Amino acid sequence: MDFLRWLFEAQIPVAGSSLLLREVVGNIFGLLSALGGMRRKVWAWPVGIIGNALLLTVFLGSLFGSANTANLLGQAGRQIMFIAVAVYGWQRWRQSKQDGAGHAVTPQWASGRARIGLVAGLILGTVALTPLFAALGSYEPVWADAWTFMGSLLATYGMARGWVEFWLIWVAVDIVGVPLLFSAGYYASAFMYLFYGVFTLIGFFVWWRAKDRSKPEVETLLPDVRVGTGGRS
Template sequence: MDFLRWLFEAQIPVGGSALVLREVLGNIFGLLSALGGMRRKVWAWPIGIIGNLLLLTVFLGNVFGAAAPATLWGQAARQIMFIAVAVYGWYRWKQGQESSTQGRAIVPGWASNRVRIALIAAMVAGTAALTPLFDSLGSYPPVWADAWTFMGSLLATYGMAKGWTEFWLIWVAVDIVGVPLLFSAGYYASAVMYLFYGFFTLTGFFVWWRAEKRERPSGDAGPVAAALSAGALK
């Protein structure tokens, strides 16, 4: 209990203000998860879940008695979404690793044009639908930006679980909107980390692109490895 009390109350002095320790730790775990995702390691998923749990307590503001700058319902809700999708991705990648003769968790692939159109439509429609909901809950303005980052995070995480190389580009779209929102809301540690993510995701995109061309069996245009095709979730 003493450790939990310390964890929830600890802050890191920076200049004339302070950063919430849980926010810093949550983003460190998030970065480790992103590194594992770029290398296609199964451990990326459980590491990410730990970061999500920490950040959930941060973005809920004073619900947990923390001196957080503002309550961001979209940011908080997406941590719950991350956990749910991470469980799916964890299972899918572990299944792929066990089925693959070369021990690969996933082989990157491109989504079909139909899927790309569906992703764009879901991004726009989801943002429009969630904006009034988050607004009614009192989310920090501009509320559409909170809804945008939620939808983009959902689609990007799902795309990572499916092995679509485009998921990295969705993260770029999330960062473009999410970084200014976090800075304006006073979540400086998360904003700086997301700014770094913007460059990191571009690197991840090219890493997966090269891996797709190097590892995908000739004539296989599907989004995941042939080893996954028989047993993966649909």
């Protein structure tokens, strides 16, 4: 109990202000999970779950901290979503590993239909969730909170499926999420998202190259042909 109380109350002084220790630690776990995902390691999923649990308490600020702290319901809700989808991804990658694959997943491009579904899901999901989050009292601009929620859901699902494009969805999330977090006062998460933006672009090219390397080799030499007794062998 003493450790949990310390974890929930500890703060890191920075330039006359302070950051919640659990916000910093949660984002560090998130970064480690992203690194594991880029390397296609199964441990990326449980590490991410730990970070999600910590960040859930951060973004429900008025419940776990000061009553005046802004609640980002999309950010909080996506931590719950992350945990649920992470269980799916964890099982999927573990099964792939047990089937004898060199890595937990083999990167592949999403089909044209899947890409349309991802874009449509991001836009329509944002439109549908914005009034719901507004009614629940989420921080303005509410559409940005809904965008980060839907984008995170689709990116995590894409990662579980092994789609290379999931990294680009994260870029779209970061473009909107960084200004939102700065304006709401979640500076540690905002700076981490800013770093994620660069990291996700690197991850995209890493998975792209891994996908190209995973292509089966094609025999380019013609088989030997025997011609009578003087043929090649």
